[in-house]
Amino acid sequence: MSGRSKKNYTTSLQKTLTGINGFDEITGGGIPSHRPTLICGDAGAGKTLFSIEFIVRGALEFREPGVILVFEEKAEDLSLNVASLGFNLKKLQKDGLLWIDHVHVDLSEIEETGLYDLDGLFIRLDHAIDSIGAKRVMLDTIENLFGSFENEAILRAELRRLFSWLKNKGVTAVITAERGHGMLTRHGLEEYVSDCVILLEHRVTNQISTRLLRVVKYRGSLHGTNEYPFLIDEDGISVLPVTSLLLKREVASQRVSCGIPSLDAMLGGKGFFRGSSILVSGTAGTGKTSIAAYFAEASCQRKERSLFFAFEESPQQIIRNMQSIKIDLKKYIDAGLLQIHSSRPTLYGLESHLVAIHKKVKKFKPRTVIIDPITNLTSVASISEVKSMLIRLIDFLQNEGITVLLTALVYDKDKSIQADEGISSIVDAWIQVRDLEGNGERNRGIYIMKSRGMSHSNQVREFVITNNGLELVDVYLGPDGILVGSARQAQELQEATGAEMRTYALSRKDRELERKKLVLEAKIASLNEEFESVRDELNKTFVEEELKKVIMEKNLKHLTQNRNSRNIENGKSNKK
Amino acid sequence: MKKQRVVNDLKNAAKPPPEYKLRLFVTGASPNSVRAITNIRNICDVYLKGRYELHIIDVYQDVALAQKEQLIALPLLIKKLPLPERKLIGDLSETEKVLKALEVDV
Structure with missing residues (x-):
């Protein structure tokens, strides 16, 4: 048949x-x-x-x-x-x-x-x-x-x-x-x-x-x-075509800022490569979403569309929360530069998520995509499935030349394990935000675990979230190891005090010198005065004598004249 | 055979309304259709003489009819009267079945 x-x-x-x-x-x-x-x-x-x-x-x-x-x-x-x-x-x-x-x-x-x-x-x-x-x-x-x-x-x-x-x-x-x-x-x-x-x-x-x-x-x-x-x-x-990992895609050497100047500085001063994949991993509450929001903002500021997939928070929640660190995402949403799609990971299967992301990317045509966080997807599938899905997703996005930032939640217990759903090997850059505990407080340290194709800082920076946004601060490297948080601040304060003291000491010496100078100058002035008076004295006698001489001469002349007028016959002899 | 024909075997059928009103849908001169026409005529002649009215409709002549009449399998015989309406498919070669379906007392 x-x-x-x-x-x-x-x-x-x-x-x-x-x-x-x-x-x-x-x-x-x-x-x-x-x-x-x-x-x-x-x-x-x-x-x-x-x-x-x-x-x-x-x-x-x-x-x-x-x-x-x-x-x-x-x-x-x-x-x-x-x-x-x-x-x-x-x-x-x-x-x-x-x-x-x-x-x-x-x-x-x-x-x-x-x-x-x-x-x-x-x-x-x-x-x-x-x-x-x-x-x-x-x-x-x-x-x-x-x-x-x-x-x-x-x-x-x-x-x-x-x-x-x-x-x-x-x-x-x-x-x-x-x-x-x-x-x-x-x-x-x-x-x-x-x-x-x-x-x-x-x-x-x-x-x-x-x-x-x-x-x-x-x-x-x-x-x-x-x-x-x-x-x-x-x-x-x-x-959804399951894209093959042929690794034949075009690459860009253009760099894009991640939105945090100090983090850009750690990445050779220019940020990430366009079309690369970035993983931000960290324990709960380390500011992964904030980094992601910065990334979105930077993209929008470049007038490039950005697509934000959130698996934990609703768009309104993200907008509100990011306002607390002075990021106004609403502005960009209204301008059509940013879209936030929130869905529970359990809404549908993993593959359906992938299809949904595909579709939205095809429709919105963003230059940057953010997925926050990828770890939540494990609630609907096994880690290996999530990994294969993410590989396909990253592959797809990179083929489109889209820069993708993924966040991953690392659980506190297995800090040593690099819980990143095993995708750290396929991402181009990996930033880790880690808790640094000590002195009864919790601080955030940020490292660049890897960043392919660019020089990057090997240092740990302290990652501070303030009302004005994120900042990376150099940690204090002292004899007792790195100091962060209040310890760093104390150290900084101490250094500042020392500096203050030094300037104080310095200024005191300066003042003393100044005073000495003044004293000396005063002395010089008085000596000058003395000299003047001596000179005056000397001058005085000299002038007096001169004066006396002149007067005497005058008197003599006068006297001689007088004598002549009395003795006219002898006048000629007197003229001499 | 190809043309649409209205066969009325009963000469003076106009007088009393026919007891049996039958419609047969066929498709041209296909073997099944030819057999069906022969068979129903025989049955009518033998068992329903003078009591029936038979319309033979060639669907090829009016293809739109197929959708209108919900035709699928052919040949199809529809017994309009007496009620209830019954449908019979096939070449009507199983006379017993046909008679039973037509509710003809043998």
């Missing part, structure tokens, strides 16, 4: 895009064109939704009209059920892109009286396909026919005829079937539809359900055989 009518399409397998998020990637282009594809799974696995999305996306995105043949739900119920996904089946029907036919199968009212065939179904399908020129067909769930006809041999022959008829008709068909015990389908439909079989599962582990999709068979095409988690939400189905 596998060889039937396959020769019609010997050329390389044509594929039809489903338009379902991520599915076309894992199948390398969708499901095989002009062939039937079987979608099987348990009740509630998402078979009908998958098929409807295939039809509706085909109509909306590829303008390929589709026919829906439902055996279970009535057409109205179907429209109603998918309306929540934003699919308007009524409008599509009106636009001639969709044809819905509800095949009502009644179990009791039919009597079988001899040989028959399912020509009625063929005619209906043929009519529907020709009426709108359909390229896609969905049969949901054709197995229901098994309940209403006694003659299974006829039914099986007719189904086989139907599938080969669909092939010849050239439509790409999707057929859903319930999963059976030990078989893919309850009635062995996989025998007839052997080109492509997709299995949808709904697995519950630790009370948390994860939806999984697996391509069981895809004749003539390479396909991933992994189980791919998928998510059903308001946008329909999103399948």
Whole structure:
């Protein structure tokens, strides 16, 4: 049966895009064109939704009209059920892109009286396909026919005829079937539809359900055989390709600030590489979220979008708490630069978280992503599962060139163990915030455990959270080891006192010198004065004598004149 | 055979309303259809002479009918009267079953 009518399409397998998020990637282009594809799974696995999305996306995105043949739900119920996904089946029907036919199968009212065939179904399908020129067909769930006809041999022959008829008709068909015990389908439909079989599962582990999709068979095409988690939400189905760790991504040498200048300084002064992954680990209450908030703020200040996934706090809580250290995240949220998504880790399975993160990243296109904290994810899965999920996540983000900051909670008890969900080897930079206990107080020390590709400080800094934000303070390295907190402050105070004392002593000496100088200067002044007075004295006698001499001369002259006037005859002799 | 035919074997059927009102949906001249037509005619002739009205409808002539009438398996015989309505599928070769379903007293 596998060889039937396959020769019609010997050329390389044509594929039809489903338009379902991520599915076309894992199948390398969708499901095989002009062939039937079987979608099987348990009740509630998402078979009908998958098929409807295939039809509706085909109509909306590829303008390929589709026919829906439902055996279970009535057409109205179907429209109603998918309306929540934003699919308007009524409008599509009106636009001639969709044809819905509800095949009502009644179990009791039919009597079988001899040989028959399912020509009625063929005619209906043929009519529907020709009426709108359909390229896609969905049969949901054709197995229901098994309940209403006694003659299974006829039914099986007719189904086989139907599938080969669909092939010849050239439509790409999707057929859903319930999963059976030990078989893919309850009635062995996989025998007839052997080109492509997709299995949808709904697995519950630790009370948390994860939806999984697996391509069981895809004749003539390479396909991933992994189980791919998928998510059903308001946008329909999103399948997450499990990205392979090929390590071929492009790297950037650009650096981005982490928002804390002193931490940047420890990282060679420039911060992290763009597109790198950073792990911030630390015990409870060491300020991991604060570092993350700084990182987000720095990103927003660069006008780069940032996406914050919080597993512990609600957005409002984060905004309020960060206001206490002078970070106003609300401003950036309002500006559309920051989005905070909070969810409990137990909301859904690990893989679904990954899908959800994927989707939001694809939608928001951030340059930085923060996940706070990754350790909470262990409540829904084992550590090894968390690790594999994180590897895939980091891989995905780095391929997108997104810088990612993860925080990890380290439990106090096993401080020696580097509890980081084992991802420290795949992150590019690892910062640890650690409690430094002593002197009856708890202080925070920050180290850079590693930072690939850059020089970084090997020192422990004290990490202080103040009303004005985070600060890194050099710890005091003394003879008794490092001093932090109040001990450091005391030490600093002591040093400051010493310094003060020294300056005091210094100034006192200065003053003494000054005074001595003043005294000496005073002495010099008085000596000067003395000298002046001596000189004055000397000058005085000299002047007096001079004066006396002048006066005497004057007097002598006067006297001589007087004598001459009395003795005129002798006047000439006196003139000499 | 291919054309839609209304077969009314009873000459003066207009007088009393027929006791049995039957509709047979067939698909052209497919073997099952041909057999079904032959069989129902025989049954009518033998057991319901003068009491029936039979419409044979070729679905190929009006494909939209298939959806309207919820046709899946063909040939399909619908007993409209007497009530309750019954549906019979197949080539009507199992006469006993047919008679029982039609509630004909043999």
